Amino acid sequence: MDSKTASLAEALATALSADSTTDAGGKLRYLHTPPKPCDPLFSPPPGHEPEKTRLSSHFLTFSINACDAVGHDPLGSSALGSQEEGVLGIAIELLVYTTRYLTTLFVSKADTTGYIPNHPPSRTKAVCSAFIKWLVEQEQQRHPHRKVVVSLFARAQSQYLFPGSAEHKNKHVLDDRQLIRWWARVLDPLLDIAIDQEVKAEINGYVTIPGYDNQELRSYLPRTQHSHGRQWKTGHPLAELAETRGVSAAAPPRSLLPRFPDDPKARFMQDLDDEVGLAGDAPVTVSPPKRKSGRWNNVGDLARFWEAMEFRQECSSGRVVGFLWIVVSPGCDSKDGSQLTDAIKDEIASLEQGSTRTLADAPDIVISAPASQLHHSLSDPRDTTPTPSQSISASPTKKRKRKPLTGPIIPRQPRLKGGSSSLTATSSDLNGMLNSIRGDGLLITQEGYDRAMQTLLHLDFANLAIATRSTTKWVNEVASVCGLASDWGVKVVGRALVAIQEPKASAASNGGGSGGAINDLGGMVRKKKRKDIDDTPAVNVLSARKKPKAVEA
Numbered sequence: 001m002d003s004k005t006a007s008l009a010e011a012l013a014t015a016l017s018a019d020s021t022t023d024a025g026g027k028l029r030y031l032h033t034p035p036k037p038c039d040p041l042f043s044p045p046p047g048h049e050p051e052k053t054r055l056s057s058h059f060l061t062f063s064i065n066a067c068d069a070v071g072h073d074p075l076g077s078s079a080l081g082s083q084e085e086g087v088l089g090i091a092i093e094l095l096v097y098t099t100r101y102l103t104t105l106f107v108s109k110a111d112t113t114g115y116i117p118n119h120p121p122s123r124t125k126a127v128c129s130a131f132i133k134w135l136v137e138q139e140q141q142r143h144p145h146r147k148v149v150v151s152l153f154a155r156a157q158s159q160y161l162f163p164g165s166a167e168h169k170n171k172h173v174l175d176d177r178q179l180i181r182w183w184a185r186v187l188d189p190l191l192d193i194a195i196d197q198e199v200k201a202e203i204n205g206y207v208t209i210p211g212y213d214n215q216e217l218r219s220y221l222p223r224t225q226h227s228h229g230r231q232w233k234t235g236h237p238l239a240e241l242a243e244t245r246g247v248s249a250a251a252p253p254r255s256l257l258p259r260f261p262d263d264p265k266a267r268f269m270q271d272l273d274d275e276v277g278l279a280g281d282a283p284v285t286v287s288p289p290k291r292k293s294g295r296w297n298n299v300g301d302l303a304r305f306w307e308a309m310e311f312r313q314e315c316s317s318g319r320v321v322g323f324l325w326i327v328v329s330p331g332c333d334s335k336d337g338s339q340l341t342d343a344i345k346d347e348i349a350s351l352e353q354g355s356t357r358t359l360a361d362a363p364d365i366v367i368s369a370p371a372s373q374l375h376h377s378l379s380d381p382r383d384t385t386p387t388p389s390q391s392i393s394a395s396p397t398k399k400r401k402r403k404p405l406t407g408p409i410i411p412r413q414p415r416l417k418g419g420s421s422s423l424t425a426t427s428s429d430l431n432g433m434l435n436s437i438r439g440d441g442l443l444i445t446q447e448g449y450d451r452a453m454q455t456l457l458h459l460d461f462a463n464l465a466i467a468t469r470s471t472t473k474w475v476n477e478v479a480s481v482c483g484l485a486s487d488w489g490v491k492v493v494g495r496a497l498v499a500i501q502e503p504k505a506s507a508a509s510n511g512g513g514s515g516g517a518i519n520d521l522g523g524m525v526r527k528k529k530r531k532d533i534d535d536t537p538a539v540n541v542l543s544a545r546k547k548p549k550a551v552e553a
Helices: 009-014 123-142 176-192 214-220 237-246 264-276 288-293 302-309 334-352 386-391 444-459 465-480
Strands: 026-032 037-038 055-064 089-100 102-112 147-154 204-207 232-234 322-329 490-492
Touching: 009 026, 009 123, 009 490, 026 465, 055 123, 055 444, 089 123, 089 465, 102 123, 123 147, 123 176, 123 322, 147 176, 147 237, 176 204, 176 214, 176 232, 176 322, 204 214, 204 444, 214 232, 264 302, 444 465
Parallel strands: 102 147, 204 232
Antiparallel strands: 026 055, 026 490, 037 055, 055 089, 089 102, 147 322, 204 322
16 A cells, blocks of 8 residues: 555545536535544453443535536526535545454444435445545554454435435435445445555455345345455454454354444344343343353354344344445465564554554554564563563662742633643644645544534435525534634545446347447338328217118018
8 A cells, every 4th residue: 555545535536427427526524533532342251351442433525516406496596506515415424443453444324415416427426435445545554454344234214414305305215225235335346455565455345134144145245356355255254353352252242243323233232231231220130150251141142143133123024234344454474474573563662662652553463473473572562561570670760859939920721621622623733623735624523523413413404495505504513613714625526537338239230249339220121101190080980870771572
């Protein structure tokens, strides 16, 4: 992978079509928060401490000019033409969970308003796929030896992020099965990510649907052929991810399953925890030894968990919920073990020199590297604290004497503890609030992010006029939160060339099968002569029935 990945604006411009017949451009607006400690994504196994996890939120919107939107009346009000913010058309939210050995990108929500013209290729698919791929490449650049997972569940709903958009008649809502196949096509380009030119990364996709066997699941897998043996598989990678986290695959299922917000799996896991009293406020209904084992009553392994999910309300009564994963595993050959070991040494040395990186940015240990090449201090980087013997042998430092304070007392302005008093983080602490040149969006605090999301969820997108005003209100609200005086959107113009498909030869064409020009035989067909209109009366008038002649005797 390149030492410096492209900006988000460049990534979207590369993915969007450059078709001159349609205006494929628009404005992107990207919000993201710095990583902060959060609840662990996985429940710890019995006797183990929970993994230290950090969470960052990422939200992207894509808008187009209101005059180019579906439903615009050219003879109507001219106020839409002078409106600079446009109308929101696409929105997608991702939550990035970071631990010591694993980075998980969870696609939380995605929605459209229906105001973007539905011209192929789909701009919704291009924007969502390019955004997810760009975030994966960003994580791979920060931690090249760490496994990255993209996870989502597909469940059809009329609206997620744009209230009132379900009332728009041009919004096309997919059903459950169509939505699962659509998301599989969105994630499919991730299997072609070039992580490293020398070490080939292993990238695979997984699809599972409660109640479906492997034969039925194959109909949901994309048919695209990928290089380096990358492919889509039926099932799930949870056992593989457990090994990456250092957890045995035989651990209780609750320690192998992630708990995402608004996730059908998480709700089912919460109900199972309540049955045995594993939840914090749930009454204890089992014996203490069984409670300490961390196991559920009727669900003993992952296979039984997925079987029981079939009978949940969200997965029954004709409803289908699909769970999809993309697992990006950094490649590691035996000949490259020394190179990876040197990289680990460099990362640990940077920590020892007083680096300000957090636990989530700590160096990764490559399990497949030969054990003989790793020093004991590298075998477990968590043992960085000195032993008691080392602390005793260390020379004691002299206690510095504090001088008494003298002089006038200068009052200081009050500020919030641990950060800035503004909802927007300062540029010195978070590498800049806004970078409009690269198009990498606004870096704001979690409070500002929550305020922006709540504002969006209280707007209305039922028709074009209301949606345009709602877009302006949301853009201005975020700008005021961040202390900006104008629109912070970045204009994007598509650059991808769309190949024009040649029409396929019909059955009447010559039998070469080359797919060339169609052999039109229309000139050789003799047309029937049309009768004059006057010959056929407009009304079919029945003549009087003649009586039979009487036969004379």
